Amino acid sequence: MDYFSEGLTRAVELLLSLDPEAFSAVWATAVVTALALAASLLIGLPLGFALGHFRFPGRRVARLFVDWMLSLPTVVIGLIVYAMFTTRGPLGEWGLLFTLPGMGVGLTLLGLPIILSMTATAVESTDVRLTETVLSLGADRMQLLFATLSEARFAMALAAASAFGRIVSEVGIAMMVGGNIKWHTRTITTAIALETGKGEFATGIALGIVLMLVALVVNLLVALLRRRAVA
Amino acid sequence: MSAPLYQLRGVEAVYEGNECVLHVPRLDIARGEILGLAGHNGSGKSTLLKLLGFLLEARAGSLTFDGELVDRAALRSAGHLLRRKAVLQGQDTCLLKRSVAANVAYGLKLRGLPAPRERIARALALVGLDYAQYGGRPWMRLSGGEARRVALAARLVLDPLALLLDEPTSGLDRASTEHVKRAVLSARENHGATLVIVSHDMGWLSSCADRVLTLEEGRIVGGL
Numbered sequence: 001m002d003y004f005s006e007g008l009t010r011a012v013e014l015l016l017s018l019d020p021e022a023f024s025a026v027w028a029t030a031v032v033t034a035l036a037l038a039a040s041l042l043i044g045l046p047l048g049f050a051l052g053h054f055r056f057p058g059r060r061v062a063r064l065f066v067d068w069m070l071s072l073p074t075v076v077i078g079l080i081v082y083a084m085f086t087t088r089g090p091l092g093e094w095g096l097l098f099t100l101p102g103m104g105v106g107l108t109l110l111g112l113p114i115i116l117s118m119t120a121t122a123v124e125s126t127d128v129r130l131t132e133t134v135l136s137l138g139a140d141r142m143q144l145l146f147a148t149l150s151e152a153r154f155a156m157a158l159a160a161a162s163a164f165g166r167i168v169s170e171v172g173i174a175m176m177v178g179g180n181i182k183w184h185t186r187t188i189t190t191a192i193a194l195e196t197g198k199g200e201f202a203t204g205i206a207l208g209i210v211l212m213l214v215a216l217v218v219n220l221l222v223a224l225l226r227r228r229a230v231a
Numbered sequence: 232m233s234a235p236l237y238q239l240r241g242v243e244a245v246y247e248g249n250e251c252v253l254h255v256p257r258l259d260i261a262r263g264e265i266l267g268l269a270g271h272n273g274s275g276k277s278t279l280l281k282l283l284g285f286l287l288e289a290r291a292g293s294l295t296f297d298g299e300l301v302d303r304a305a306l307r308s309a310g311h312l313l314r315r316k317a318v319l320q321g322q323d324t325c326l327l328k329r330s331v332a333a334n335v336a337y338g339l340k341l342r343g344l345p346a347p348r349e350r351i352a353r354a355l356a357l358v359g360l361d362y363a364q365y366g367g368r369p370w371m372r373l374s375g376g377e378a379r380r381v382a383l384a385a386r387l388v389l390d391p392l393a394l395l396l397d398e399p400t401s402g403l404d405r406a407s408t409e410h411v412k413r414a415v416l417s418a419r420e421n422h423g424a425t426l427v428i429v430s431h432d433m434g435w436l437s438s439c440a441d442r443v444l445t446l447e448e449g450r451i452v453g454g455l
Contacts, residue, residue, distance in 0.1 A: 129325035136284055137338040137385065138315035151328055 010202030011209060022206055024183050025191040028100060029211075032178075032187060033168045035104030040111035040163050045156065048119025053148060063120065069113035078176035081106040085177065098179040103187075106173040111163035118162060122155030123148060161222045165215060234298060235259035236393060236425050237283060241292035244282050253278045253449040255292070260393075263419060265426040267436035267443035275449035276429040277322060277397050283427055284319030284395045285310055297392065315342060317393040318386045322401070322429075324378045331355070331373070331381050332366040338389045346388075354388035355381075357417055359410035376407040383411060387418055393425040394418050400432060412439070 014022050051062060083089050085097040085105075096102030126148055134147045171189040178185035180194060188207045195203040237260040244253040253275040260266055260283075268276045281287040282294070285306060294301045301313060318338070326334050335354055336346035352362035358380035365377070373381060379402070386394060399415060400408045416439060418424040430436050436443045445453040 129321065129323050130327075132286060132321055133325040133327075133382075135286060135311070136314060136319040136321065138311055138318070138341045138389070140311040143311075143341055147327070154328070 007201035007205045011206035014206040025186050025188050026210055029187040031100050032103045036107035036111050036167045037164055039108040040115045044112050044115025048116040049123055052120035052123030066113050066116045074172040077109050078173040081177050103174055103178040106177040107167045111167045114163040115159050118159030119156050122152040126151045161218055236262045238295040242289045243291040244278050245290045263423045265440045267440035268429045270446035274446040276446050280395050280397050284317055285313045318391040319395040320386050322397040324382045326370040326378055331368050334381055335385045335388055354384040357387050357414040358384045376403045390422050395427045397429045
């Protein structure tokens, strides 16, 4: 276990000394996660709400498609995005392969189904009596829509937290679409994979600590949001 | 003598499945009247209440409310305005995931009206709840009986023209039942609301209602 405790000590040193290589990976992670999460929320929340709230032809098929997207292996998503962005691919001229925005697109495909599915489920499962209650109190259609949205707010916050957790911890897509380029597209997870492969546990552990701290902060924020929303 | 608040002529209502569950050849409900509806489960009482609360559209016949014919077009274009005059409290209590005060104020906010603390406190007091104790309490920290009383307060605060109540005292203990009964009657005493009350408590209906109609298999079969 010595290597582990040594690794842990070295990890703390790296973090306290603001090691530039480690923080470059943290920065890259922050950028791609922010891009992917923003895109997932912008697209996923309204579409997920529509999927859960409105009844339209083809709704069941759309639901099935979203659930299928949820179960797609990340390596397949990475492969598809790589194939699209490679120089011979249909979107090759956009020059997104091995860039942070390109990784953001790949990770959006990972986060979007989570937001879509959880939002739709949240809206569907808002109390069936809610509609009757809100209407009987005098709500028009728009007010009913906002009330439903408001009642599903905790679940939607949890959807965002779940998508964040999935995006920030993803390795396959980040590795395939980003290429794990040092100082450029190397994220926390790809750096951990690389450093562990090289036997450099300290850097891996240091980055792992950052990742766990981020997860802790996000969960605390969700808990806080839940409490505030209730009050 | 003023025209009745509600006039129903040959009204039929159906749920999904097209089976007629309510047939009312003729029914007038006067302004300020307390009308009791009695009958077995499934006799059409709640359906009639939903019809009067504009949550259900009649398949046939005509329904006039406050001098206006309420047809499909009126329900589509101004259903929410009608529901602001005739407020229904359903059998199942549903509160919004908000505080007690926010729940009581919700209907006022939907109407763009101010919801001062005094008005909310007054409505809560009507159902026997103290604002200082309950106002800030989240919805999930209420008992079933308290939730029902909050739901009633949320309707009383609106001073509706008609208040439609589906078994307002079911599942309540004796003290809560008394509070609810007094609060319900206060709606007529304070601003002359028309009350339509569905209840299995025949003793209460007989004592407080101007008329009690009995429904059976979707038809009015008797009245007191």
